[in-house]
Amino acid sequence: xxxxxxxxxxxxxxxxxxxxxxxxxxxxxxxxxxxxxxxxxxxxxxxxxxxxxxxxxxxxxxxxxxxxxxxxxxxxxxxxxxxxxxxxxxxxxxxxxxxxxxxxxxxxxxxxxxxxxxxxxxxxxxxxxxxxxxxxxxxxxxxxxxxxxxxxxxxxxxxxxxxxxxxxxxxxxxxxxxxxxxxxxxxxxxxxxxxxxxxxxxxxxxxxxxxxxxxxxxxxxxxxxxxxxxxxxxxxxxxxxxxxxxxxxxxxxxxxxxxxxxxxxxxxxxxxxxxxxxxxxxxxxxxxxxxxxxxxxxxxxxxxxxxxxxxxxxxxxxxxxxxxxxxxxxxxxxxxxxxxxxxxxxxxxxxxxxxxxxxxxxxxxxxxxxxxxxxxxxxxxxxxxxxxxxxxxxxxxxxxxxxxxxxxxxxxxxxxxxxxxxxxxxxxxxxxxxxxxxxxxxxxxxxxxxx
Amino acid sequence: xxxxxxxxxxxxxxxxxxxxxxxxxxxxxxxxxxxxxxxxxxxxxxxxxxxxxxxxxxxxxxxxxxxxxxxxxxxxxxxxxxxxxxxxxxxxxxxxxxxxxxxxxxxxxxxxxxxxxxxxxxxxxxxxxxxxxxxxxxxxxxxxxxxxxxxxxxxxxxxxxxxxxxxxxxxxxxxxxxxxxxxxxxxxxxxxxxxxxxxxxxxxxxxxxxxxxxxxxxxxxxxxxxxxxxxxxxxxxxxxxxxxxxxxxxxxxxxxxxxxxxxxxxxxxxxxxxxxxxxxxxxxxxxxxxxxxxxxxxxxxxxxxxxxxxxxxxxxxxxxxxxxxxxxxxxxxxxxxxxxxxxxxxxxxxxxxxxxxxxxxxxxxxxxxxxxxxxxxxxxxxxxxxxxxxxxxxxxxxxxxxxxxxxxxxxxxxxxxxxxxxxxxxx
Numbered sequence: 001x002x003x004x005x006x007x008x009x010x011x012x013x014x015x016x017x018x019x020x021x022x023x024x025x026x027x028x029x030x031x032x033x034x035x036x037x038x039x040x041x042x043x044x045x046x047x048x049x050x051x052x053x054x055x056x057x058x059x060x061x062x063x064x065x066x067x068x069x070x071x072x073x074x075x076x077x078x079x080x081x082x083x084x085x086x087x088x089x090x091x092x093x094x095x096x097x098x099x100x101x102x103x104x105x106x107x108x109x110x111x112x113x114x115x116x117x118x119x120x121x122x123x124x125x126x127x128x129x130x131x132x133x134x135x136x137x138x139x140x141x142x143x144x145x146x147x148x149x150x151x152x153x154x155x156x157x158x159x160x161x162x163x164x165x166x167x168x169x170x171x172x173x174x175x176x177x178x179x180x181x182x183x184x185x186x187x188x189x190x191x192x193x194x195x196x197x198x199x200x201x202x203x204x205x206x207x208x209x210x211x212x213x214x215x216x217x218x219x220x221x222x223x224x225x226x227x228x229x230x231x232x233x234x235x236x237x238x239x240x241x242x243x244x245x246x247x248x249x250x251x252x253x254x255x256x257x258x259x260x261x262x263x264x265x266x267x268x269x270x271x272x273x274x275x276x277x278x279x280x281x282x283x284x285x286x287x288x289x290x291x292x293x294x295x296x297x298x299x300x301x302x303x304x305x306x307x308x309x310x311x312x313x314x315x316x317x318x319x320x321x322x323x324x325x326x327x328x329x330x331x332x333x334x335x336x337x338x339x340x341x342x343x344x345x346x347x348x349x350x351x352x353x354x355x356x357x358x359x360x361x362x363x364x365x366x367x368x369x370x371x372x373x374x375x376x377x378x379x380x381x382x383x384x385x386x387x388x389x390x391x392x393x394x395x396x397x398x399x400x401x402x403x404x405x406x407x408x409x410x411x412x413x414x415x416x417x418x419x420x421x422x423x424x425x426x427x428x429x430x431x432x433x434x435x436x437x438x439x440x441x442x443x444x445x446x447x448x449x450x451x
Numbered sequence: 452x453x454x455x456x457x458x459x460x461x462x463x464x465x466x467x468x469x470x471x472x473x474x475x476x477x478x479x480x481x482x483x484x485x486x487x488x489x490x491x492x493x494x495x496x497x498x499x500x501x502x503x504x505x506x507x508x509x510x511x512x513x514x515x516x517x518x519x520x521x522x523x524x525x526x527x528x529x530x531x532x533x534x535x536x537x538x539x540x541x542x543x544x545x546x547x548x549x550x551x552x553x554x555x556x557x558x559x560x561x562x563x564x565x566x567x568x569x570x571x572x573x574x575x576x577x578x579x580x581x582x583x584x585x586x587x588x589x590x591x592x593x594x595x596x597x598x599x600x601x602x603x604x605x606x607x608x609x610x611x612x613x614x615x616x617x618x619x620x621x622x623x624x625x626x627x628x629x630x631x632x633x634x635x636x637x638x639x640x641x642x643x644x645x646x647x648x649x650x651x652x653x654x655x656x657x658x659x660x661x662x663x664x665x666x667x668x669x670x671x672x673x674x675x676x677x678x679x680x681x682x683x684x685x686x687x688x689x690x691x692x693x694x695x696x697x698x699x700x701x702x703x704x705x706x707x708x709x710x711x712x713x714x715x716x717x718x719x720x721x722x723x724x725x726x727x728x729x730x731x732x733x734x735x736x737x738x739x740x741x742x743x744x745x746x747x748x749x750x751x752x753x754x755x756x757x758x759x760x761x762x763x764x765x766x767x768x769x770x771x772x773x774x775x776x777x778x779x780x781x782x783x784x785x786x787x788x789x790x791x792x793x794x795x796x797x798x799x800x801x802x803x804x805x806x807x808x809x810x811x812x813x814x815x816x817x818x819x820x821x822x823x824x825x826x827x828x829x830x831x832x833x834x835x836x837x838x839x840x841x842x843x844x845x846x847x848x849x850x851x852x853x854x855x856x857x858x859x860x861x862x863x864x865x866x867x868x869x870x871x872x873x874x875x876x877x878x
Contacts (some may be wrong), residue, residue, distance in 0.1 A: 236497070243664070246671040247487075250494035254529045260494035262667045281733050 003391070005404065006414050026414035027155035030116030032181035032423055034205055034232065039179055041084035041114055042067040046105035049092025053122050053163065053171070057087055060172055066179075071105060083109060085118040085179050090141055091163065093123065095133035099140055106148070115154035118179045121145050122171070125162040125192060142190055149188035149446050150411050157187040157412075157446075167195040170435020177427040185388075185420035187411050188446030196434035197379060199336070207430040209234035212282045214274070216265055216322070217292030219245035221392040222342070224252045225418035226289055229426045231256035235287060238278065240265065265292055265318040271325025275332040286334045287429040288326065290319040290341045290364075295394075297353040308356045315360035320367060323382075338429045339375065339382040341368055342421070343440065348386055349450020361386070365440050372438025381437040383428050388444025391415040412445035458739035459554035459723045461876065464845020465492035466719035467673035468680065469833035472573040475676040476716040481510045481517055484673070484718040485524040485570040491671030492566065492720045493529045496734055500529065504562035506536040507549040508720070510570050511836035511867075513540070521568075543787065544745070544872035545569045546719060546840020547864050551874060553723045554740040563728040567844070568720035569837030575716075584611035621867065623751050628758070628867060629788065633699030633706050635756030636790035639797050643705040646789035647691040650710040650830045653786055657827025658684035665826060669845050681713055681833040698788075710789035715833030719841030721848075737848035738860070743874035744768040750869040755808075758791045760871030761863040762798045766809050768873050774859075776815040781822050781850050781860040783843045786829040791865055826850060840864060844876070851878035 006026040008014040018025050030040065043066050047054050061068050069083070086109045088102055102121075110119070126138040141160055149158040159178050163171050170193040177183050203209055213230045217223035218239035227237045237258035241249040246262045253260035261277065263270055278285045293315045296307035319341055326333040333339075346354050347361025368384040375382045389395070389407050395415065398406070407415035421443045428436060467488055470476040476484060485508060493499055508521040517523075522536040541548045546569035553565035587607050594600040620627050636646075660666060661678055670678075686709075696704035698711065722734075729736050746764035748755035761784075769776060776799060784792045798804045799815040806812070826846050829839055843862055851858045858878045865871050 239494075243667045243670075244672060244677045246491070246677070247673055250491045250671050253494035253497075254490055254499055257497070257499045258494075259497040260491075260671075262671070264664065264667075267664060280735065283733070 003407075003414055024408050024413040025153070026408070026412065027115055027153070029155045029184040029412065030181045031184045031419065036181060038064040038176060039066050039084040039118070041081050042069045043085035043087060043179070044069050044071055044083055044109055045087045045089065046071045046109065047089040047092060048101040048105065049090070049094060049098040051089035051092035053089040053091050053168065056168055056171065057089060057122070057175065060175055064176065071109065082114045083112050083117060084114050085120065086110060086113060088121045090121055090123040093134065093137040094131075096137050096140060099137055099144070102141070102144065110152075113152070113156055115156065116184070117152070117156040119145070119148060119152065119156065119158035120175065120178050121158070121160045122163055123160065125164050128164055145190070146188045146446070152411070155184070155412060157183065159183070159186065159188065160190045162190065162192040164194065167193050167435055169198055170194060170196050173427070173430060173432040174436060182423035182427055184423070185412065185416035185443050185445050186424060186441065189442055191436065191439055191441065193435040194376070194437055196376070196437070198434050199431040202431050203234070206234035207432065208287070208426070211235045211286040211429070212238065212278070212284065213287035213289065213429065214238040214240060214278065214285050215289040215291055216240045216318075218252055219248040221394065222387065222390060222418040222421050223291045225422040226291055226425050227252050227256050227258065229419060229422035230287065230289070230429065231258060233426050235429070236282065238282065238285070240274065241292070265322060266313040270318070271321045272329065274322060275325045275329035278326075279329060279331045284331050284334050285326065286337055288323070288333070288337065288339045289425055289429075290322065290339070292318065293342060295354065295357050297357065299353055300355040303356060311356040312360050315357065316363040316367070319364060323371070333380070335379050336431065336434070337380040338433070339380070340425045340428050341382065341384045343384040343386040345386055345388040345442065345444050345447055345449055348442070349447070368440070369438050376437050379434065381428070381434060383436060383438065384440045385421060385424050385428070386440055386442045386444070387416065387421045388442065388447040388449070389415045390421060390443070391417055409449065410445035410447040414445065416443055416445055456558040457560070457725060458741060459557035460726050460729050460736040461738045461740060461844060461848040462722040462724050462729050462734045463492075463495060463737060464669055464719065464721040464841060464848070465495055465671055466669065466838065466842050466845070467491070467717055468670055468676040468678050469715045469717035469835055469838070470676055470680045471833065472714035472716060474574070474680050474716070475674050476572065477574040479572065479674060479716065480575050481513065481520055481570045481572055482524050482527065484572065484716065485520065485568060486527040487673050488568060488570070488671070488718040488720045489524060489528040489530060489566065492722055494671070495668060496722060496732075498530060500531055502531040502533045504565045505553065505556065506530070506534055506566045506568070507539060507553050508536070508566075508568035508570065509539040509545040509549060509837050511540060511542055511545060512571055512573065512576050540837070541872065542867035542870060543785070543834070543836045543839060544864050544866035544870055545837035546842070547743070547844065547862060547872045547874060548745070548840065550721055550723065550740065550840060550844050551743040551872070554743075557723055557725055564722070564724040566720050566722055568718065568841050569839070570718035571835035571837045572716040573714040573835075581611045583608070587611065621757065627698070629698035629706060629711055631750065631757035632711075632788040632791055633704065635759060635794050636705055637699065637703055638756065639794040641705065641790045641793045641797070644688070645793055646705060646710040647688050649786070649789040649792060650691055651686050651688055653824060653827050653830040654683050654686035656825055657682055657831035660826040665849070669849060679832045681715065682831050706788060706790055710830065712787055712829045712834035715835045717833065717835035717838045719838040719845065721841050721844045735852070737852040738876045738878045741875040741877050742768060742772055743872065744771070746871045748869045755869070756794065757867070757869050758787055758865035759795065759798065760869055761865050761873050762795050762871075763809065764871045764873040765799070765861070765863060766811060766815060768875060769815070772875060776818060778859060779818070779822065779861045780854060780858040781825060781847060782818050783824060783828065783847045783860060783862045785839055785843065785864040786824065787834065787865055789830060795863065840872070847876050851876055854878065
């Protein structure tokens with residue numbers, strides 16, 4: 001599904017017209033491909049206050065083959081190429097006055113940012129200080145980063161990662177994600193990492209090698225994209241969908257060299273059936289992606305019980321029941337499992353005509369946050385991914401006007417692709433993402449809705 | 452040589468929903484359907500790019516271009532191209548015979564794994580040139596001079612343009628299979644109502660099996676069809692009673708379009724293996740194929756019914772395995788026609804038939820109807836000739852597996868040409 005408007009805006013005539021008329025100028029986003037370097041150009045690391053991460057971040061970048069250049073002078077002069085990433089270590093903030101240093105570092109650097117550039121700010125969580133001034137400064141960064149994300153053009157993104165004291169080791173995986181093309185459509189987000197036991201570094205090209213991943217709703221759309229990306233990263237994918245979707249499901253499973261399981265996940269014995277098969281056939285499961293979801297839109301006053309109940313059953317209850325069944329079955333869920341639950345922008349922002357859908361997707365967030373501590377104890381994680389406007393067969397059926405407007409209401413001025421959601425999920429599935437738990441990652445291009 | 456034989460394991464199966472003739476698969480070829488069925492099996496068991504010992508399948512109605520149908524389907528599938536394949540054909544017994552062939556090679560240690568299958572289309576059926584036209588064109592082709600060629604072409608007549616369409620009839624009698632079955636039904640005095648009852652039960656059993664998800668790991672939808680097109684969950688005696696007889700003559704005609712299988716399109720496949728292969732691949736063993744037997748009857752001159760051969764094959768199989776007809780937990784008797792199932796069972800209960808025709812001291816006796824075709828059979832699912840065997844083997848294997856270890860099932864399939872193929876499965 002091509003974005004005709006984006007292609008037009010990037011054409012010779014289109015560039016002139018959209019500039020003259022002040023129309024949105026969506027960029028071609030840098031997306032991940034195997035073998036790609038982490039960044040297409042050099043990075044610069046600066047700090048505000050006496051931070052503790054600058055050395056660590058510089059080391060991580062160098063390990064990933066990134067050239068780290070010295071900060072750009074206020075007059076914009078700097079050595080060499082344009083920047084692919086600008087990283088700010090703000091863990092040294094003591095009060096609002098230190099924020100001036102953030103401005104001083106960022107302003108000249110951003111002028112030299114390449115298209116699809118990355119701005120990543122690292123800070124301590126505001127809640128983890130008893131000093132109101134320090135908490136104010138830390139919280140101020142959210143306003144800074146979210147606004148910056150809206151100012152950036154040409155497919156560049158800005159995100160903020162909270163790194164509490166003692167969780168520095170957990171930073172590597174999110175850092176690589178946010179800088180890479182995997183996070184193309186993740187913009188203006190705040191992610192918190194926690195201290196976790198981290199495995200030895202995995203093969204960067206095949207981070208999921210030897211892992212078994214089950215994906216529900218895998219026959220088409222976002223689910224099929226998730227299956228493809230997980231398989232690309234090395235996982236054996238157990239693709240689940242309703243029996244009626246079996247033909248497409250088999251095609252997806254065969255495409256990714258996985259296994260097709262036709263199963264109605266809302267059935268009474270669906271959880272135990274799936275758990276038993278995962279144990280018998282695959283020796284348990286490492287990655288669970290609860291992706292299956294349906295919409296049955298109606299205004300609440302006109303909504304019948306069937307619409308309400310079916311959406312709840314598939315989108316929320318099945319996620320609870322399957323997870324519970326996997327936890328309850330010996331050997332089904334590996335100790336360091338990664339469970340990723342697909343929520344939605346509607347679950348955060350609400351959407352007219354989607355009381356049932358939004359309720360179910362908000363419920364997913366509640367479930368993830370509640371389970372996170374228990375998962376952390378066993379070395380596992382559970383997270384939610386909330387897609388925004390993602391271009392699928394479903395959106396292709398929307399009226400042109402609604403679709404065009406809907407897809408532009410975000411900082412990147414375009415709809416995301418199923419692969420953007422899949423990349424985020426595959427990142428959360430990595431063994432190295434052990435320190436990302438109980439989070440809700442929006443894949444929405446910094447949507448204006450529910451921001 | 453393997454020092455001793457072993458029992459082949461049935462790992463699982465796959466089929467596409469069966470479609471009524473000129474229905475959902477009107478434009479699908481045998482190769483399309485068999486390839487899709489193999490791919491569904493590959494997806495279910497994660498066999499992408501893997502080499503399976505052999506794939507054995509066949510079709511009853513075959514185009515000349517389909518001479519290597521199974522191998523061509525393997526090449527089009529996600530199996531390794533290094534997977535050998537061959538075609539077999541034993542009319543409606545094709546699918547079961549293919550499974551027996553694969554199982555026997557596994558039993559002998561010649562194969563570790565194999566896929567048995569079958570496919571048939573009555574929609575995309577081959578149509579041959581009119582015989583006179585064919586001869587005329589052969590003459591044109593062999594003509595050496597223009598003059599000879601013109602002379603040969605001049606021999607062609609408009610009437611020769613009418614093609615030869617395959618008929619569901621026995622070449623030696625010219626009678627349709629249904630006409631043959633009607634003769635047998637009359638001989639055994641099989642009533643209309645008991646045929647309709649059997650039919651209703653077939654539809655109800657099949658519908659219930661679909662509803663409880665029994666076919667989730669046995670069927671993969673194809674071309675938009677998710678359940679067998681012939682299935683009528685709301686079938687009833689009242690509705691069936693309204694149908695006019697289509698086979699048989701006069702007031703005694705009992706066989707209708709309801710209690711006979713319709714022309715059907717579809718394909719099926721079964722994955723068989725040694726226990727070791729299944730264990731190595733972390734795949735389940737649903738059941739084992741214990742033994743099988745074929746028989747044929749002289750329906751042309753010998754006075755036996757066309758579809759009565761399984762009645763002869765079963766006692767041979769029972770004797771060799773030291774079993775009685777009652778030693779089974781499930782029976783899968785292919786429902787070519789409701790009357791065929793009923794006549795076969797009546798024959799086994801009949802002292803005269805068992806003594807005179809089968810040479811037995813005592814009748815084989817009756818079978819418990821509650822154990823018969825418990826997940827529906829051909830009357831409801833339809834009957835794409837060569838695909839029926841694979842459907843039955845996979846369905847029975849899963850039925851036995853669900854019932855627990857040590858359960859035994861009997862398969863009985865009648866076939867054109869007065870033949871029958873029967874087999875024993877055990878969980």
